[in-house]
Amino acid sequence: MKRSLILMVVLMAVLVISSFATVTIVMTAGAVGAELQVLQTQIKEFMQQNPGIKVVLMPMPNSTTDRYNLDVTYLSAQMPEPDVLFLDTIDPPAFADFLVNLKPYFTDQELAQFFQGAINNDTYNNRLVAIPWFVDAGILYYRADLLQKYGFQPPTTWDQLIQEAQVISQKEHIQGFVWQGAAYEGLTCDFMEFVHSYGGQILDDNGKVVSDTPQVKTALQTMYDMIYKYKISPVGVTTYQEEDSRHIFQNGDAVFMRNWPYCWPLLQATDSVVRGKVGVEVLPEGTGFPGVHHSATLGGWELAINKYSEHIPEAVKLLKFLTSPQQEAYKAINAGQAPSVLSVFNDPAVIKAVPLFKSLYDVFLNAEPRPKSPIYAQISQVIYDNVNAALTQQETVDQAIAKMTSQLKQLLGQ
Amino acid sequence: MSKARSDPLHKSDPIYALFFIIPSVFVIVLIAFWPLAQTFYNSLFKSALMFPQNKIFVGLSNYGALWQDPRFVNDLWNTVRFTGWSVSIETVLGILVALMLNKKFKLRGLVRAAVLVPWAIPTVVSSEMWRWMYNDNYGVINSILMSLHIIKQPIVFLAFPATAMPAIISVDVWKTTPFMILLILAGLQMIPDELYEAARIDGANAWQRFWSVTFPMIRPTIGIALIFRSLDAMRVFDIVFIMTKGAANTETLSVYNQWTLFTRGFITPYFGYGSAMSVMIFLIIGVLAIFYVRMMKIRLD
Structure with missing residues (x-):
């Protein structure tokens, strides 16, 4: 009787403490041009909206080849961190088996807002293994x-x-x-x-x-x-x-x-x-x-979640925040990265800051992908x-x- | 020796020694031999990092395949070229500068410390720095050569095989000559002054004093320095990876090995092949080390 009471109290204490404790998500990030600064601002806002989640950024080297090598290291070691991965358009097929299928977390309506060429790019063997964050075109x-x-x-x-x-x-x-x-x-x-x-x-x-x-x-x-x-x-x-x-x-x-x-x-x-x-x-x-x-070659970067992550729901929250129209607009204006959400191309503030998104809309839409292969x-x-x-x-x-x-x-x- | 053995105070020495050695042996086994054994084990299979369940035992055939791989043979030659040139230039420069620094002059301490600066900078940083210095538009080297009217058009050092390898070797020479200087200087300071005095009394000139006194005395030191540098140079990775990524025929074994293990061996069944390459690099370096040690022992005896 006494023992079970102590057990109950301990369990309660653990539950209370864990609900206050913060979850830490590690995210890999690019550092080309202004993008790291912009992302830091976005992350700050995300953490204010979600006090229970702490996001730690892990800047990556500039060259995509170096980033690929790092991702191979993390994923093949089956580490739970980084939770959120920043992948080049060409990477999803190679890493597909190590990434969370995001289809259950997004409704069809949500997915319809994205640039479809990029969604196709991130779908491999019928699994949506990444979500487009920004698109690129030469x-x-x-x-x-x-x-x-x-x-x-x-x-x-x-x-x-x-x-x-x-x-x-x-x-x-x-x-x-x-x-x-x-x-x-x-x-x-x-x-x-x-x-x-x-x-x-x-x-x-x-x-x-x-x-x-x-x-x-x-x-x-x-x-x-x-x-x-x-x-x-x-x-x-x-x-x-x-x-x-x-x-x-x-x-x-x-x-x-x-x-x-x-x-x-x-x-x-x-x-x-x-x-x-x-x-x-x-x-x-x-x-x-x-x-x-x-x-124009289709480029761009995707966000994906590590299959071994211990905080998948929180990571999904972060993905949804970063790919929301407001955040994509902020990123487009300040980092010059073309939104992956189509409606943002018509945002007046975006058009004013980066007129090329409007004038070269067709270029983005018709950008040609590189071979899709693991x-x-x-x-x-x-x-x-x-x-x-x-x-x-x-x-x-x-x-x-x-x-x-x-x-x-x-x-x-x- | 026999006296020490009968001495009761030293009787328990071997037991103590064993006691003290065990932790370091344990650490060495854990961090050096265990990964090596693991790599050797991996090299016996045809497998991809991503699909560890689809392993096929292939015995030693990966090792045979290495020598059929023209890229491996070419990169081995590149590595040997890099090692030969960089180590010999570093040794000659190291001896010359060490001899200078061994003389007494004002601010000697300061100069000795300053010489070490390139060695203290992390290789990644110095490689990036040199990459900028070699830049064709804004690089300081082209700018100096142009303003002295030695060249009319900037030289793109890192683009062509004729200049890329020498450019990389220069960075290594700049970076590791201080290491040579440091070791040789230590060797020079061990030479007792009496030897020089005796040589002088015998009427030896500076050249003779160097070849008959200085050089024989620092030969063991040079031997050790050569071992360190050659083994290091044979597995060079960082400078090449940062400056050219192996373009312009500068790829060395380690750079190819990294590519095989990561890019290729992650998805396609080349992880075992890459492991075989790692073991082969280890063996090549091992043979070189034994060769050096043998050479030194003969001299020391």
């Missing part, structure tokens, strides 16, 4: 002031871009066109845009390797010629990632830049040399082939290694394409 930044000075229109074809960049860069003694050419995931994105814009493909809709075509060769040749023939891109572009190219463009040292939307608020910041002088446009299209079109990281490495080898003259364009094709076929067992 776009062309140009110096509106310089184009006007020389009487040019924003380029619609690569040939036009080359011609304009040549004239302006020679007269102004600055670089013509900067992009991402280092041997990493970003180069695959850039290369895909060139390939698609010339009407080519690396894998067809059935996943068959179709990279040994004149279109793909022309795409790679164009990239190569920009560096060595037309000299509009510095040789150093073969070592640049996103931030390297942004530094040059933001310093006023380049006419054109291919990059993601996150650059916009930074380029417009008060300390930016090019503030008020920048325009954005869809990337140019190729010429000379049927099926040439303006292409071994995507290996597919991509074959692509960027060979493209980078051609751009640094270790292989000729033909050799690089032939090697890429045979390596992809071997990798995919074709």
Whole structure:
């Protein structure tokens, strides 16, 4: 009798204490541009609304390849933390088995508000393993002031871009066109845009390797010629990632830049040399082939929950908070990241702060995904290694394409 | 020896010794041998990290496959190149600077401390720093070369095989020469002045004094420094991973190993293969260590 009474009291005490105690959620986060600061503000607000939950941010390295490696470490160790993972668009298939199926936690109406291309991207084997947080698409930044000075229109074809960049860069003694050419995931994105814009493909809709075509060769040749023939891109572009190219463009040292939307608020910041002088446009299209079109690679980042997390309900709460229209609008305005919720594109405050979301709405909507495969990281490495080898003259364009094709076929067992 | 054994005070020594050694042996087994054994065990299977249930025993065939892998052979050669160049340059520079710092001059203590700064900076930080210094647009190295009119166009050091490996080797030389200096300086300070005095009386000039007194005396120290540095250089990872990620034919064994274990071995059944590679790197380094130790022993005897 006495013993059970003590047990009861202890149990009560535990219950009372645990209801006051806070649950700690660990979340991985990016730190490119302004996004970390913005996220910190959002997290603060979330914690004020939910006093029982404490969120700890774990900043990740800038390169998506490094982030992937870290996620492999956490997940294969079956650790309960980090609870909330910040994944690149290409990651969900690889990590699917380690992530919580979010379908039961979201109603169909809630899911209908999202950008459907991204929802499809995050669905693997009929499980919704991540929720889109922001979408990305490769776009062309140009110096509106310089184009006007020389009487040019924003380029619609690569040939036009080359011609304009040549004239302006020679007269102004600055670089013509900067992009991402280092041997990493970003180069695959850039290369895909060139390939698609010339009407080519690396894998067809059935996943068959179709990279040994004149279109793909022309795409790679164009990239190569920009560096060595037309000299509009510095040789150093073969070592640049996103931030390297942004530094040059933001310093006023380049006419054109291919990059993601996150650059916009930074380029417009008060300390930016090019503030008020920048325009954005869809990337140019190729010429000379049927099926040439303006292409943008679909990028973006997803939020997912670690299957081993001990706080799944609280983590879902955080996901819903961060993907709510208000928070997405706040993030779009302050970090320049395109919302994953469609209605936010029409938010007047968002349009005012980042006009490109409205003007380039179709670009986001039609952005082209990269191959959806659990071994995507290996597919991509074959692509960027060979493209980078051609751009640094270790292989000729033909050799690089032939090697890429045979390596992809071997990798995919074709 | 026999006296000590009969001495009752020292009789219990072996028991005490065993007592004191056990904890450290336990720690070494736990942190060094256990993971090694685990890695070796993993290397006998064909498996993916994500599907541990689908393990297939393949014996030692992963080890044979390594030598059929052109990327492995190429990276081994890269690693050897890196080690050969960096360690020899570091040794020569280390001896020269240590000899200088062994002379008496004003502010010697300050200079000795200052020399250590590169060694004190974490490799990740110094690699990032050098990556910036090599940058073609804003890097200080290109800026100096351009303003001295040595080059007209900036050199993109990290993009091409001809410059990328030397650039990486320079960073390693900058970073670890202080370590060499430190060890060799310690060796130099052990040499008694009498030896030099005797040499002087015999009429030896500076060159002869170096080869007949200094060098033989610091040879064991150099040997130890060489072991440390070579073993370290053979498993170089951080500098390469940060500066090029293995682009421009700078990939070393450890960088390839990391990629095999993570990117490839997570989903596709290459985790065992990656483990075999880790063990192989261990064996290569082990053979090198034995070779060095043997060489030293002959000298010491």
